[in-house]
Amino acid sequence: MRSASIAAALALAPWALCAQQQPLSNQLSTHAPAYRDELLGLHKSLVSIESITGNENEVGNFLVDYLAERGYTVDLQFVAPSHGTPEGRPRFNVLAWHGGPRANPRVVVSSHIDVVPPYIPYGIDHGKVSKDTMIKGRGSVDAKGAVATMIVALDQLLAAGEVSGEDVMLLFVVGEEATGDGMRAFSDSLNGMDPPRRFEAVIFGEPTENKLACGHKGGLFCEVTARGVPGHSGYPWLGKSANELMVRAMARIIDTDLGSSPLFGNTTVNIGRFDGGVAANVIPERAFVELAARVAIGPEAEGGKVVQRKMQAIFDAIDHEAFTFYCSHGYGFVETNCDVPGFETVVVNYGTDVPILKGDHTRYLYGPGNILVAHGARENLTVGDLETAVEGYQKLILHALKQ
DSSP states (O other): OEEHHHHHHHOOOSSEEEEOOOSSSSSSSSSTTTTTTHHHHHHHHHHSSBBBTTTTTTHHHHHHHHHHHTTTTEEEHHHHHHHHTTTTTTTTEEEEEESOOTEEEEEEEEEEEOOOOOOOOOOOOOSBBOOEEEOTTTTTTTTHHHHHHHHHHHHHHHHTTTTTTTTEEEEEOOOTTTTTTHHHHHHHHHHSSSOOOSSSSEEEEEEEEOOEEEEOOEEEEEEEEEOBOEEETTTTGSBBHHHHHHHHHHHHHHHHHHOOOOEEEOEEEEEEEEOOOOOOEHHHEEEEEEEEEOOOOOOOTTTHHHHHHHHHHHOOOHOOOEEEEEEEEEOOOOOOOOOOOOOEEEEEOOOGGGGGGGGOOOEEEEESSSOOOOOOOOEEHHHHHHHHHHHHHHHHHHHHOOO
16 A cells, blocks of 8 residues: 555645634534534534545545544545646545554445535534534535545444444545546455555445435446548538438437336436537537446446447448447446435435445445535535534444444
């Protein structure tokens, strides 16, 4: 693992933000859990730091400082720069646990510290804070809500003596919203050990409305280029329209059954970007599409490839010479463990870091907030959502340690 101790990290750069939590100005309600002020202060600090993918340095520094001051052993695992990474601001995963440097944790509790653009400032409803108080801001749901509640949940368990500090490790990664490079770096580092490092269970934090996910759809992420023959639009038979070829192909793909399963439903396709042509009176020579499929078939390692082959057959049938089809990565549906007493269950359609972390560990997927607002202009959740997640993560940690 390419990591540095906290002392070495301090030598690299000063921390960008002090970890001391400032109390909220709102008057707290009388029926609040003892940890509410700590939880809301930590959540506010995290959401207030802009950390769009590639620019995670400041929020990572904050977490290192915050956790170190609370007695955690903290390691940094450096990840290569990506698009949007400022020069001289390294990206890194944050690993933390209570105990010595050679701890061998059985359970990992993990979420991501990057967010999608654009940055939206933190906000909280005015007045007395209650479980119904709404909190807004980019990352308030996806996934700084999970990060804050995971930390507080583990702190509470440690303070009560219900878990050993060396049994549970916190892992906060960069890059989940783009390529998953943070989790991939962590996974690769484990497999590079002799023997490879393994855990009993990993609890992943994503917005599941505080329901325990039984799994999520797979994904397939592709680029398609159609090449035609340009010419005057008044004589379309003398050229070949790349736009027309692409429209026919995309319509066929949307109308085709690309695979389904009882638990995950139908495979769906989103044509996220379509670009082609130069003018209305010119037969377009080139058309370009970026698409994302949510794969409802398995197995995990092969489901994406099956959907890719079905799409390729459509392109070949329309024009076997005109299309270039490239998929950067893909996978089939992902199953997670939802057989834990006391939880409602759900299946979700979005992708996560779950399949990137290789190993035979038990996988859990859980967290506060609703994915339907997560990437939108009104990303929000309630104080009650956060507090419920603290209790939920405590139950999951204790359950995983007993298995």
